[in-house]
Amino acid sequence: xxxxxxxxxxxxxxxxxxxxxxxxxxxxxxxxxxxxxxxxxxxxxxxxxxxxxxxxxxxxxxxxxxxxxxxxxxxxxxxxxxxxxxxxxxxxxxxxxxxxxxxxxxxxxxxxxxxxxxxxxxxxxxxxxxxxxxxxxxxxxxxxxxxxxxxxxxxxxxxxxxxxxxxxxxxxxxxxxxxxxxxxxxxxxxxxxxxxxxxxxxxxxxxxxxxxxxxxxxxxxxxxxxxxxxxxxxxxxxxxxxxxxxxxxxxxxxxxxxxxxxxxxxxxxxxxxxxxxxxxxxxxxxxxxxxxxxxxxxxxxxxxxxxxxxxxxxxxxxxxxxxxxx
Amino acid sequence: xxxxxxxxxxxxxxxxxxxxxxxxxxxxxxxxxxxxxxxxxxxxxxxxxxxxxxxxxxxxxxxxxxxxxxxxxxxxxxxxxxxxxxxxxxxxxxxxxxxxxxxxxxxxxxxxxxxxxxxxxxxxxxxxxxxxxxxxxxxxxxxxxxxxxxxxxxxxxxxxxxxxxxxxxxxxxxxxxxxxxxxxxxxxxxxxxxxxxxxxxxxxxxxxxxxxxxxxxxxxxxxxxxxxxxxxxxxxxxxxxxxxxxxxxx
Numbered sequence: 001x002x003x004x005x006x007x008x009x010x011x012x013x014x015x016x017x018x019x020x021x022x023x024x025x026x027x028x029x030x031x032x033x034x035x036x037x038x039x040x041x042x043x044x045x046x047x048x049x050x051x052x053x054x055x056x057x058x059x060x061x062x063x064x065x066x067x068x069x070x071x072x073x074x075x076x077x078x079x080x081x082x083x084x085x086x087x088x089x090x091x092x093x094x095x096x097x098x099x100x101x102x103x104x105x106x107x108x109x110x111x112x113x114x115x116x117x118x119x120x121x122x123x124x125x126x127x128x129x130x131x132x133x134x135x136x137x138x139x140x141x142x143x144x145x146x147x148x149x150x151x152x153x154x155x156x157x158x159x160x161x162x163x164x165x166x167x168x169x170x171x172x173x174x175x176x177x178x179x180x181x182x183x184x185x186x187x188x189x190x191x192x193x194x195x196x197x198x199x200x201x202x203x204x205x206x207x208x209x210x211x212x213x214x215x216x217x218x219x220x221x222x223x224x225x226x227x228x229x230x231x232x233x234x235x236x237x238x239x240x241x242x243x244x245x246x247x248x249x250x251x252x253x254x255x256x257x258x259x260x261x262x263x264x265x266x267x268x269x270x271x272x273x274x275x276x277x278x279x280x281x282x283x284x285x286x287x288x289x290x291x292x293x294x295x296x297x298x299x300x301x302x303x304x305x306x307x308x309x310x311x312x313x314x315x316x317x318x319x320x321x322x323x324x325x326x
Numbered sequence: 327x328x329x330x331x332x333x334x335x336x337x338x339x340x341x342x343x344x345x346x347x348x349x350x351x352x353x354x355x356x357x358x359x360x361x362x363x364x365x366x367x368x369x370x371x372x373x374x375x376x377x378x379x380x381x382x383x384x385x386x387x388x389x390x391x392x393x394x395x396x397x398x399x400x401x402x403x404x405x406x407x408x409x410x411x412x413x414x415x416x417x418x419x420x421x422x423x424x425x426x427x428x429x430x431x432x433x434x435x436x437x438x439x440x441x442x443x444x445x446x447x448x449x450x451x452x453x454x455x456x457x458x459x460x461x462x463x464x465x466x467x468x469x470x471x472x473x474x475x476x477x478x479x480x481x482x483x484x485x486x487x488x489x490x491x492x493x494x495x496x497x498x499x500x501x502x503x504x505x506x507x508x509x510x511x512x513x514x515x516x517x518x519x520x521x522x523x524x525x526x527x528x529x530x531x532x533x534x535x536x537x538x539x540x541x542x543x544x545x546x547x548x549x550x551x552x553x554x555x556x557x558x559x560x561x562x563x564x565x566x567x568x569x570x571x572x573x574x575x576x
Contacts (some may be wrong), residue, residue: 178434182424183428185417185421186414186417189413189414189415190412190414190415192412193408193413194414195395196374196376196396196400196405196406196408196473197400197405197426197477198401198429199397199425
């Protein structure tokens with residue numbers, strides 16, 4: 001109940017912001033923070049609650065983005081329809097990847113590497129085929145109006161993303177209190193012990209990666225309408241994958257509000273980094289790398305875990321320990 | 327209820343289960359004892375589906391369960407505990423037990439209520455909100471028992487739930503196990519604590535080097551020269567005799 005109230009307070013606190021803040025810079029900043037929160041929420045489902053650390057969530061994000069862009073440009077499908085189909089397509093890609101990876105019992109760093117590899121494969125494919133615009137990318141025509149999920153002002157995107165983030169908060173809250181969530185967390189903590197209690201880890205993880213992929217795909221669809229452009233590096237490049245995993249790790253793995261907190265914190269840090277270091281390309285990734293090391297070493301429970309006993313923190317340390325020994 | 331028929335398992339050149347056959351009667355408490363490395367836990371792993379046997383058959387309620395996954399076997403009604411306890415460290419005691427309770431209960435409320443009643447049964451009622459990682463050894467053993475019990479099993483496989491407990495703690499857990507049997511659950515246990523085996527079990531099998539070397543009531547086992555030689559030793563055998571006849575040696 002307390003969490004539901006917290007979600008409501010969060011919603012009501014952010015809702016009037018576009019009316020109060022007139023700076024375009026800050027509205028854009030908030031909109032992007034919400035976008036990365038949403039992407040992070042997708043990752044958190046699988047990584048935070050399921051303990052499966054994907055290093056290639058761009059795979060789902062990019063599939064959603066391309067799906068909606070191609071449908072809109074080539075087939076004239078409405079952006080909202082594209083949004084739904086993007087989620088479906090990315091969910092299918094998630095299920096396919098999950099089926100392959102979990103069937104062979106890949107865990108930990110091996111799972112991370114395979115997701116990274118899949119994203120790379122899709123990046124190369126998107127670079128090759130003409131219907132994805134190859135290396136040039138796709139320009140989505142500007143058709144302002146709610147009907148095409150494009151808004152006259154940045155405030156429209158802010159509200160859309162706020163709704164999506166709140167929807168995801170509610171979904172995460174529901175999941176944490178449902179049989180599926182209990183099973184997913186059991187698999188994260190100890191797969192053999194979960195099996196001994198009748199939990200099928202394969203189908204549990206498969207469902208998680210499908211849901212996670214679908215949400216990341218819908219984030220891709222929103223991205224396309226926001227920036228009106230997509231190319232293989234944006235869609236399937238490692239930058240998006242890193243954002244997706246860093247946001248919940250900074251905020252707090254396997255917590256409902258972790259990704260939201262992480263997205264705001266990360267983007268404040270990124271902004272400061274840009275002020276200090278200037279616009280040197282790739283430098284923000286160096287900063288992110290440093291941040292990741294610091295988080296794993298000193299704050300494995302994320303900002304949300306400050307002053308709180310660990311909840312799923314072991315997973316992070318285990319992953320990096322295992323990689324160190326592998 | 328559970329029939330083990332000529333079960334065999336080898337790890338490379340090492341035969342860990344060698345032509346083992348026994349039958350667990352419904353409603354009984356049976357014990358599987360033997361020295362370390364005799365292959366007791368490996369037999370449990372085969373019954374619960376974590377290891378596939380190389381030969382023989384395991385029948386539960388008349389049907390072979392060979393080849394079923396651990397989660398399927400659990401659904402059929404066989405639950406196991408792990409010798410090395412496997413708590414879900416990041417979850418609290420209530421959530422730990424609820425995972426098993428969800429097997430036959432889709433609703434969260436029903437699962438949590440069931441988890442609480444199980445926790446009270448095994449004496450974890452006061453620690454429901456504690457993180458599993460914060461439990462003592464005795465607490466973790468009880469949690470292991472509670473988790474298995476929460477799946478509403480027909481047959482419970484207990485792998486050394488008393489190892490590492492002090493005598494007072496053992497005295498506390500013996501009536502709990504007896505209570506579980508009284509509620510209609512058949513129990514097969516692996517145990518080194520002979521006092522508990524004598525006290526609890528209706529039937530005992532002794533395993534040595536992957537082979538059954540004796541079978542009978544605990545009292546019969548205690549006098550079996552082969553068992554004394556391979557496992558109990560003369561001192562322990564004498565003490566068990568004394569315990570049975572009620573004579574106390576100083």
